[in-house]
Amino acid sequence: MTIDYIVKPIAKPVLTFEQAFYNYPDILIALKKAKLEKPTPIQCQAWPILLSGEDMIGIAQTGSGKRLAFVLPAFIHIDGQTTPKEERRGPAVLIVAPTRELVIEINKEVKKYKYRGITSCCVYGGVDRKKQVAAIQEGVDIIIATPGRMNDLMKLGHLDMKNISYLVLDEADRMLDMGFEPQIKRVLYGIRPTRQTVITSATWTAALRRLADSYTKDPVQVCVGSLDLTATHSVKQTCIVSNESEKEEIFFDLLHDMAPNDKVMVICGSKGKTDYISVECIMRRLPSVSIHRGKEQKEREQAINDIMDGTASILIATDVVSRVLDIGDVTHVINYDFPNNMAEYVHRIGRTGRAGKTGESISFFTKEDWAHASELIEILEEANQEVPKGLCELAERYDKRNKQKNEDDELPKRKQLTLADLCGCSKEKFCRTQRTH
Known part of the structure; x- marks a missing residue:
């Protein structure tokens, strides 16, 4: 019996901003204002994949430009929604990150490019929840949240998840290390399965593989550098x-x-x-x-x-x-x-x-x-x-101490001698005649 395998074509990497966004002049203008010279390796590979609607896992070291790799396609995703903005209930894009500092930084990146009036807000713990709820109810296109506060707002019914169709788990390995897996899973359960999912990470751990296998659909994995643990040479x-x-x-x-x-x-x-x-x-x-x-x-x-x-x-x-x-x-x-x-x-x-x-x-x-x-x-x-x-x-x-410790652990335990052993009696006989010993 012959088994036919279907190989999915993967979009070719781009080399310039113009190759990626030639249909989106507003983004090219924003990139020019930001004085960026050329895309980073993760951006070159990620943009064609995300613009084609595929799920993606991006593995690259910190400082590689992963954030802009998912933010710009998010803008285009929002702009391409068939439902008019005024008729939508809730955001179209959700970005989940491990800490409030990273949430704030991502929000700054979103606001920096000011694409076609797209709005965003931060959701994280440690501050007044009422202000965050008010910002959501005013209507935003992108929510950037920590897992804990996101779960709180979902439980209280302050956030309509029905229209979220683009999900990013940023620094996913870090969130798993911090024990946020249950909160992440609750967020994923609340979002429609037809979403586009992006997972970024600096490492490719077993826990992250399990998460990706369960909650992405035929993802394209982009790896910049080695999957082995290495430090940047710069x-x-x-x-x-x-x-x-x-x-x-x-x-x-x-x-x-x-x-x-x-x-x-x-x-x-x-x-x-x-x-x-x-x-x-x-x-x-x-x-x-x-x-x-x-x-x-x-x-x-x-x-x-x-x-x-x-x-x-x-x-x-x-x-x-x-x-x-x-x-x-x-x-x-x-x-x-x-x-x-x-x-x-x-x-x-x-x-x-x-x-x-x-x-x-x-x-x-x-x-x-x-x-x-x-x-x-x-x-x-x-x-x-x-x-x-x-x-x-x-x-x-x-290493020498560990080797010695392992050798010691392998030694048979010294037999503990009882009074019966010393007398040469069986234990039963000893029990019956212990008064005579």
Whole structure:
């Protein structure tokens, strides 16, 4: 028996903005105003696919231009709706992202291009829900939301999902890492199955594959770079192996040596450490701001504005910003505390060296982090970076300890001798005659 396979044709990549949007002069004008020179690799491949109505999974590192890859086709999708705008109930496009900071950044990108009066609003926790509901009820074309607040509005009946026909799950791997899978699934259940779905991610994990298999229809997968975990080669990676007690002094020496025009992102492992480093920077008269989940939304927004406009040159944060904030011209990323996994490391250092520029990452590495030493060495070697001798020593010591531990676990457990064993009696006989022993 012969099985015939149907191979779906895939739209060819474009090389210029004109090739992608020759039928949409308003978009070409907006791109020209934005002073963009040429599309990025993910945009070259994504635009023809999305403009043809296909579902797509876009895998690319941070800073690759994934956001514009799905925003511009969303505009054209909205403009091409058969139902007149005044007759529609609810938005046509929903973009779901992991954090309020990323939601705000995506909304800025949407408003930046001002295409044919298309409107948008942000939906996220930590602020007054009434204002968000009022904005939705006024009528918007695009809603950009965090999973939690989106679920709240759906449950309360404040959002009509019937007309959503273009769905984006941005930084989907990050949302799964943060435990948002149940909320994402509830959102997907509420949207009609005939939608066009776009999933973007920096990694291609098993959990993400399962999600894509369940909620997309014959998606085209676009991968820029490798599916293996690698760091961007536009970033110089420096690893400082030290004791925990030495880190602070070395860290502030690094900050004092920064050039006046350098913009630094410092990432800490906890809110308490973030606050401590922030206070120390203030005491040393270093122009810094800090951000973490424990701060009020206004404080977080002010910190972002200060680092964006140059009021501050040092941003100290927990990893809430390590993958989702698009802060331009970051020259240095400092991992004050090493992340819990190597995927997080790659995403953190990807906050610099973006848009064709180079950057530098500096990561402190202590004995407490030695479980990641071998993986870090692989990433450094793949990017042709210097591998410190101390890092190799920690990797060898950790591997040796694990090998010894495994050997110890395989040893048979020592037999516990009972009084009956010592006397040479059977257990039954011992039980009957234990008084005589």
